[in-house]
Amino acid sequence: MHEMSVAQxxxxxxxxxLPDQNAHTVKSVNVKIGKMAGIVPDSLEFSFRVIAADxxxxxxxxLKMQLVPLIIRCNGCTKETNIDxxxxxxxxxxxxxxxxxxxxxxxxxEIEIEDTT
Ligand SMILES: [Zn+2]
Known part of the structure; x- marks a missing residue:
């Protein structure tokens, strides 16, 4: 599965x-995922959980996923369009x-880190 290697x-x-893996834990990870990146968010979430568990x-x-729309700009008329x-x-x-x-x-x-102590 493609998402497994992406999650890895x-x-x-x-x-x-992470400065010190023994002294800190990760609270959250923000990722930006383009609409055209070829990622299925549910699959990525699943893969992330599997690897994070280990x-x-x-x-x-x-895992906080921010989906980025697909936007193109025309080199002719400079119009910018959000395409589906x-x-x-x-x-x-x-x-x-x-x-x-x-x-x-x-x-x-973005990565949010917490001290374990
Ligand atoms: Zn145009």
Whole structure:
């Protein structure tokens, strides 16, 4: 499952930012998920829980997912459009010469850490 490796990546990133895994626990992890990132939120949540259960400092960590809309900008008429389907065409002038502004990202945006002591 694709989401399993994504969840593993997220947890790896969190652990890299954790100063001391024995002295801190992770309360929550915020991730930004683009609509076009190819992630199914429920699957990611499930995978995250499976891996977090084996990671002592992350057992209680909450995964907060922020879904980022897919936005394109037309290079012809500069119109910006929030599109629902991956049809990369400007609805204003029907040009296919567009730039994707957001919607493909998958990134850890915030990690909340708590002292265990
Ligand atoms: Zn246009």
């Amino acid at each position: 990546n997220i947890i790896d990133i969190v652990l890299q930012h 990671t002592p400092c992350m057992i209680d960590a909450e 389907d991956p049809v990369f065409m400007c609805p204003g002038c029907n040009s296919a010469d567009v730039t994707v502004l957001s919607g493909t990202e998958l990134q850890v945006s």
